[in-house]
Amino acid sequence: MSNVQRAGGGHSGSLYDSLSDIAMKVFQLGVVVSGALMLYLLWGLFTGKLADVANQSPAEVQQALQTIGTLSLALNISLVLTLISAIFLYYDEDSLGWALVLLGAFLAFGLQFLMDFLFTSDKARLMSGRVSEATLREIHLAAILIGAPGILLVLRSMAVRIFSGRQEDLTAVTYGKDAKQEAGQPSALIGAFAKCWQLPFCRESLRKKCPIYHARTRCWKERIGCMCEENVIRLAMGGDEGTEPPADMSKQSGFVPIGDLIAKSEQEERKKIPTRPGPRGVRIPTNPHLTEAQKRMRCQNCIIYNEHQRLKYQLLSPVVTLAVPVLVFWQFENLRGLIATLLRTLDTVIGRLTFSNTGASDLTRNVTGSLPVEVILIVSFTLVLMTWALRFLEYLVFRLKV
Numbered sequence: 333m334s335n336v337q338r339a340g341g342g343h344s345g346s347l348y349d350s351l352s353d354i355a356m357k358v359f360q361l362g363v364v365v366s367g368a369l370m371l372y373l374l375w376g377l378f379t380g381k382l383a384d385v386a387n388q389s390p391a392e393v394q395q396a397l398q399t400i401g402t403l404s405l406a407l408n409i410s411l412v413l414t415l416i417s418a419i420f421l422y423y424d425e426d427s428l429g430w431a432l433v434l435l436g437a438f439l440a441f442g443l444q445f446l447m448d449f450l451f452t453s454d455k456a457r458l459m460s461g462r463v464s465e466a467t468l469r470e471i472h473l474a475a476i477l478i479g480a481p482g483i484l485l486v487l488r489s490m491a492v493r494i495f496s497g498r499q500e501d502l503t504a505v506t507y508g509k510d511a512k513q514e515a516g517q518p519s520a521l522i523g524a525f526a527k528c529w530q531l532p533f534c535r536e537s538l539r540k541k542c543p544i545y546h547a548r549t550r551c552w553k554e555r556i557g558c559m560c561e562e563n564v565i566r567l568a569m570g571g572d573e574g575t576e577p578p579a580d581m582s583k584q585s586g587f588v589p590i591g592d593l594i595a596k597s598e599q600e601e602r603k604k605i606p607t608r609p610g611p612r613g614v615r616i617p618t619n620p621h622l623t624e625a626q627k628r629m630r631c632q633n634c635i636i637y638n639e640h641q642r643l644k645y646q647l648l649s650p651v652v653t654l655a656v657p658v659l660v661f662w663q664f665e666n667l668r669g670l671i672a673t674l675l676r677t678l679d680t681v682i683g684r685l686t687f688s689n690t691g692a693s694d695l696t697r698n699v700t701g702s703l704p705v706e707v708i709l710i711v712s713f714t715l716v717l718m719t720w721a722l723r724f725l726e727y728l729v730f731r732l733k734v
Contacts, residue, residue: 355417362414369407370474373400373467374443377458386461396463404470411477419481429485436479437712439471486715490722494649508533508559508635523643528557528636538565547614552637554616555627559634561619632733645729652725656718660710667710 376382385396415432422428447458458464513532517539520526528551529539538558539545542565551557558565610616619627631637660667728734 352421355420358413359417359421362410362417366407366410366414369403369410370471373403373407373470377464377467378447380454380458382463382467383458383461385463393462397466400463400466400470404466404473407470407474408477411474415478415481419485426489429482429489432478432482433486433712433715434482436475436477436482439475439478440708443471483711483715486719490653490718493722494646494653505635505638506633507630511535511559511635522647524640524647526640526643528552528640531636531639533636533639534558541565543610543614543616547611547616549611549616552631552634552640554610555624555631556617556619557631557634557636559636560630561617565617637733641729641733645725648729649722649725652721653718656721657714660714660717664710667713668706671706671709 382396382400385393388396418428459468511533514535515532516536517532517534518530520530527549528534529542529545535558542558544551544554544557544565547554551559556565606618606620607615608618622630
């Protein structure tokens with residue numbers, strides 16, 4: 333049975349490698365073909381070749397439309413194959429989604445901005461005619477084909493980060509990096525509110541005698557725990573029971589009865605440990621040789637505290653992320669006004685740079701005069717804010733360890 337499983341696993345791995353090789357070749361060829369077709373259409377649009385067709389005979393116009401239709405079909409097929417292969421190869425890469433979104437936004441809005449900026453006087457002529465209009469429709473369709481999967485990938489990436497709680501590398505910590513997760517801990521209703529002895533890295537053998545557990549508090553609150561000062565915890569509670577068999581103190585055994593001396597020595601050592609009053613009357617050991625900042629740094633490098641931070645992030649990330657679209661929906665009309673103001677300012681700047689009194693007013697009219705276009709811009713802006721909010725939360729939780 334094991335040989336069959338290994339053979340099956342090897343066959344599966346070989347099949348995946350073969351598919352990856354095919355997908356890589358399709359992706360590389362698709363990028364070249366799609367790029368060449370898109371550049372050809374843009375060349376015809378920006379040089380005025382497509383606009384000049386409007387001055388030719390109806391038969392030549394129809395022939396040009398058929399050519400644009402054929403090129404558009406080839407471009408759409410090439411884009412679809414390229415996107416499928418790219419998603420297969422780089423599905424887990426967060427940058428893929430944003431790259432597609434930015435490329436789609438550039439094709440949808442950036443080209444018009446370039447035409448407003450570079451061809452202010454000839455813009456109307458370049459965009460006139462049935463052939464130019466068909467080319468612009470194809471460019472906008474390409475923007476949708478590219479941008480829609482990008483938005484889905486961005487949303488998927490954020491969902492994975494939220495629901496997985498951002499799986500941090502807990503082996504990089506200083507204290508407890510070799511600790512194993514254990515079952516049977518007292519569970520907490522909400523993981524983010526769990527105490528240290530309710531987390532999976534707390535060891536049952538220590539929990540029975542741990543003063544933090546008996547005080548029902550948290551080790552990161554008391555700045556001392558079983559990972560950073562395990563010996564202090566053991567000694568404070570008298571060590572583990574049953575770690576060594578009791579010595580035979582009878583005279584018939586032939587041993588010198590020094591058990592009393594050892595017990596007395598352990599008691600004296602325990603008395604030397606500095607303690608302070610804790611919750612529920614439990615004496616909590618303390619380390620007077622470390623500053624509060626050093627103790628806090630020690631907590632931040634503990635596997636138990638980092639697990640607590642991961643659970644905290646898992647609780648807060650949906651709230652923070654979903655709060656952004658709620659806020660955008662609440663302030664939707666104000667955002668529409670803000671977009672109009674920004675575009676008018678951009679028009680003024682472009683007008684001055686191009687020495688034109690009118691500026692690039694078509695850009696503002698086309699955007700602010702269409703509710704769907706405004707919605708697309710606001711949705712894109714919302715995605716950016718959601719990502720920034722999630723990143724800021726990660727910075728607070730995993731970097732600053734708030």
